[in-house]
Every structure is written in C-alpha cells, then in structure tokens.
Amino acid sequence: MIRVENVSKTFVLYQQNGVRLPVLQNASLEVNSGECVVLHGHSGSGKSTLLRSLYANYLPDEGHIHVRHGDEWVDLVQAPARKVRDVRRTTIGWVSQFLRVIPRVPALEVVMQPLLDLGVPRDICATKAASLLTRLNVPEHLWHLAPSTFSGGEQQRVNIARGFIVDYPILLLDEPTASLDATNSAAVIDLIEEAKARGAAIVGIFHDDAVRERVADRLHPMGITA
Numbered sequence: 346m347i348r349v350e351n352v353s354k355t356f357v358l359y360q361q362n363g364v365r366l367p368v369l370q371n372a373s374l375e376v377n378s379g380e381c382v383v384l385h386g387h388s389g390s391g392k393s394t395l396l397r398s399l400y401a402n403y404l405p406d407e408g409h410i411h412v413r414h415g416d417e418w419v420d421l422v423q424a425p426a427r428k429v430r431d432v433r434r435t436t437i438g439w440v441s442q443f444l445r446v447i448p449r450v451p452a453l454e455v456v457m458q459p460l461l462d463l464g465v466p467r468d469i470c471a472t473k474a475a476s477l478l479t480r481l482n483v484p485e486h487l488w489h490l491a492p493s494t495f496s497g498g499e500q501q502r503v504n505i506a507r508g509f510i511v512d513y514p515i516l517l518l519d520e521p522t523a524s525l526d527a528t529n530s531a532a533v534i535d536l537i538e539e540a541k542a543r544g545a546a547i548v549g550i551f552h553d554d555a556v557r558e559r560v561a562d563r564l565h566p567m568g569i570t571a
C-alpha cells in the first residue's frame with residue numbers, strides 16, 4: 346500500500362545563517378495491507394518528518410512516496426495539490442493527538458464530517474460517530490457541544506473518533522494515545538487492531554512502550570541511514 350523509495354529531506358534554516366539539518370537520507374520503507382509499522386528511533390531522528398511526508402505535509406528533496414490510491418499508484422512527491430487532496434479524502438487518514446477545533450461545530454458533527462464528505466447518508470454517519478464516541482468514553486452530554494471548551498483528553502478522543510470514522514486504506518497515527526489513560530488507550534488499540542483486520546496499512550509513532558508492543562507488526566528503525 347505504501348512504498349517509500351530513497352527519500353531525503355534536509356531542513357535549511359534561512360533565519361539562522363542557512364544552517365542545514367539533514368534529517369532523512371535515503372529512507373526507504375514498504376507497508377502492506379493489514380500491517381502496522383511503527384517508526385522507532387531517538388528524539389529528533391526524523392519520525393515526524395517521515396510521517397508528515399507520507400501525508401504530503403512535507404515535500405522531500407529527493408525520492409518517491411508511492412501510495413496505492415484505488416486502482417492507481419500515486420507518487421506524493423510528484424502529485425499535484427488536487428491529487429493530494431483526493432488521496433487524503435479517500436485513501437489516507439491522519440490521526441494525531443491534537444484536534445483542530447472549529448468554532449461552534451458540535452463534537453458529533455466534527456466526528457462525522459469526513460464520512461459525510463464522501464457522500465454517506467447523514468443518519469449512517471451519525472450512528473457511526475455516536476458509536477465511536479461511546480467506545481472512546483466521550484460522555485453523551487458533550488456530543489452536541491462544540492469541543493473548544495473540552496478538556497485536552499476529551500478533545501483528543503474526539504479527534505481519534507474523527508480519524509477512524511472513514512475506513513481509510515492507509516492510516517497515519519501520530520501518537521494517538523499520548524496522555525490517554527489506560528482505559529482509553531485500550532479503546533484506541535482496539536480500533537487499530539480492527540483497522541488492521543479489515544486490511545488497513547498503518548504507520549505510526551508511539552512513545553508508550555506497552556502500546557507499541559501491542560500494535561506493531563514491525564519496528565522501522567529511524568536514524569541517518571533509516
């Protein structure tokens with residue numbers, strides 16, 4: 346589902362005497378359907394940089410990031426913005442610990458939006474959103490309120506529900522369990538295992554050793570030669 350080939354990325358800090366930080370050098374990685382690969386390396390080894398490149402948030406200087414998008418392969422390094430938007434809408438889901446709060450939009454709507462955008466009927470979207478919020482222990486009296494006033498952990502769980510509402514073929518997980526308690530971490534682990542079982546290809550960053558042990562089929566070592 347994902348084929349990363351010889352990706353290199355150097356950050357150039359123009360405001361700081363043009364200092365160059367080579368973060369990825371010839372990074373290569375393949376991820377199959379139903380597999381969860383966890384990026385593993387010390388702080389600063391480029392895990393977030395690679396994950397963001399897989400979502401086309403960062404543009405590598407060299408190399409290719411091929412993703413399976415329906416019947417075609419798309420190279421995210423070369424793809425025009427319109428194609429990237431398309432890939433994000435149907436193929437790649439991004440789940441992080443941070444919710445981008447949209448003022449006045451209630452939590453249930455925030456969660457169902459990506460599925461509504463695919464043309465799925467509203468009642469089906471609402472049912473799935475309610476089920477995810479329940480599994481993630483977001484109390485029902487909050488569903489019709491905008492998440493701007495929610496606690497950090499509540500916002501995090503709304504964001505995770507939103508990330509899992511579409512059955513994306515590829516999921517990128519950026520520390521989705523950071524700062525969740527054991528019960529809620531377990532709920533997220535269950536969602537990840539279900540996504541693997543339906544064939545999703547998953548790449549993630551998990552700093553919690555126990556969570557990493559549970560979900561990883563394989564660790565991908567990061568570092569200057571990763």
Ligand SMILES: Nc1ncnc2c1ncn2[C@@H]1O[C@H](COP(=O)(O)OP(=O)(O)OP(=O)(O)O)[C@@H](O)[C@H]1O
Pocket residue numbers: 356357366368386387388389390391392393394395
């Ligand atoms: N947008 C950016 N501009 C400049 N430098 C950056 C940028 N993003 C990352 N870096 C640098 O790239 C290096 C790798 O950062 P990255 O966030 O990918 O590491 P990481 O392995 O995810 O670290 P952590 O485990 O601490 O989150 C760091 O030295 C960081 O300062």
